[in-house]
Amino acid sequence: MQTEQMSLITPKWILTLENDDLLENHSLLIDQHIIKDILPTTDARETYPSTKEIELPNQLLMPGFVNCHGHAAMNLFKGLADDLPLMTWLEKHIWPAEGQWVSEEFVKDGTKLAIAEMLKSGTTCFSDMYFFPEQAADVAAEYGMRGVFYGPVMDFPTPYGSGPDEYIEKIIKAHDHFKHHPLIDIGFGPHAPYTVSDEPIKQVRALADQLNMPIQIHLHETEFEVIDAVEKTGHRPSERLRDLGLFGEDVQAVHVTQANQTDMDIFHKYGVHVIHCPESNLKLASGFCPIYALQQNGVNVALGTDGSASNNDLDMMGEMHTAALLAKAVAQNASAIPALEAVKMATINGAKALGKETEIGSLKVGKQADIISIDFNDIACTPVYDPISHLVYSSSRSQVDHVWVAGKLQVKNKQLCHFNVQQLMDMSQSWAEKIQASK
Incomplete structure (x- = not known):
């Protein structure tokens, strides 16, 4: 019929x-x-x-492309602060701007702008780690976009909440709201090892097991992060998270520009997926994710754009191109990450990382x-x-x-098909004028 x-x-x-x-x-x-x-x-x-x-x-x-890491609402900060190292960019520019401007309205408008850009460039599923995940998910659901939304967990207060307990409570509430939605999933997003202490990490792991929710964390993004952790604790961040029991097949480690054999062995043993954001890492001079070596060690590697404040676009075709070229230079091997493998990193590998390989990522x-x-x-x-x-x-x-x-x-x-592009552009320009006027 x-x-x-x-x-x-x-x-x-x-x-x-x-x-x-x-x-x-x-x-x-x-x-x-x-x-x-x-x-x-x-x-x-x-x-x-x-x-x-x-x-x-x-x-x-x-x-369709699967964008495995981003901060969609940060489209409204595109070009706000450029050509700076990560911690200067965060501490002097992005975190203060977020403290002043991030709200439910900001997240809804920024996410709408990001979804339009992603759809036009071929992304059909995206992973988002940002404040007010329920509001971002509402926008995706309204426009028929597939997404996984990771509510951030940090030790300190933000416009989203007062601390880990409130963040976790809100994430669970969002999960309960969307748990039967065909396009939307909610997960835990402990921000990074240097912003989340041991007890919240343990709590996230226990709740993720209980509620069958995925976990995404920024990990080994810079050399300083790893050196600082070793000096303070005697352990690499990956070893600490392993010892806390965080790792499993439902965990995505984002960036991983610093990975030695110990890290690779841990990722392989626990089935951790690595999300490579080549253009953001290059722009922030964070380092080079050794994706060829990771794959040779049995680690699934997928691609993400990161947010538009550090990229400055949500173009997965660009990420494929950059990832394939960069991998060859890092591995010093022209055969590393051939074209087909780069396409897989942008599609089926991303679906696997998000636990969605039976639904999306290939045509079957x-x-x-x-x-x-x-x-x-x-x-x-x-x-x-x-x-x-x-x-x-x-x-x-x-x-x-x-x-x-x-x-x-x-x-x-x-x-x-379903966006008024002129209205989107007018809305984003209105935000830009307000933000610029406050600087």
Whole structure:
């Protein structure tokens, strides 16, 4: 039986990421929110003759990007403080700005702006660690965007709460509110080893086990973080978190620019996922995540953009490109992280890191229809010998043509379907004027 919500998509290529094959002359059928079929186009037209067909000549159909780390509302701080080392950037600029401006309204508006940018550049699922996660999740739910929202846990007060107990209470409340939502998950976001003491970390681990909630933490972001921890405690931050029992397959460690064999062995043993944010790390001069060595040691590595205040964009195609090139230089191996592996880091590896590999991250019958198309009708992508190579080394986010999240068309012919772009731009400029006037 066919429904009005069925669509047959016919591109030139389909990259399923279920294997390393690149399908040509195939079509994909969306039925409501799931992938119903993938089959040769001639068979598809015979099998589903009355289904609406969307023809995408010279385009690549693939899973949507999974942005595994960011701070969406910080889009409203984009360009506020640049060209500074991490701690100066945080302590002198970002934390004071957050103390003055972050509120439920700020988070809602900033998240809306970020979701629009992410959808236009092909991201169909994002992971967000920021204040007021319930409000951010409300915006994602309203616009049909898939997301995992990690409420921050820190030892000190912020506009979000007075300390660890209040943060944890609010995160659990958000989890209870969204626990049956098909697109939204809530997790714990202990900020970093240097901002969270032992007892809150133990509490987060116990509650995550009890409520089946994921955990995300900034870890080994800079050399100073590791040196300082060793001088004060005699242990690397990864060893401390291991000893506190935090690590497990539901934990994502973000940044990890400093990783020795001890760290890699710990991550592998406990199934910790590493989230690589190459452009943010480069801009803040935080260091280089050794992603090739991590993968050689059996650690799943996925990609994130970080927030727009330190990147300054939410462009997963750019992150793929940077990650692939940077990995070769760090490993001193031109074969490290080939194009296909970079694509996996931006899709199926991210789905695994978020515990969603059975739902998203590849194109497979029965999975959620989180799908994007990349338009190679562009002078920068001519000629095409290998579309996967072009995807990583030649393409840009302006070539994202169509985007579906859970079968809902979000971007059509490079245009957002459900946002008033002018209103978004006016809103963000209004925030900028207020923030600038207060400096």
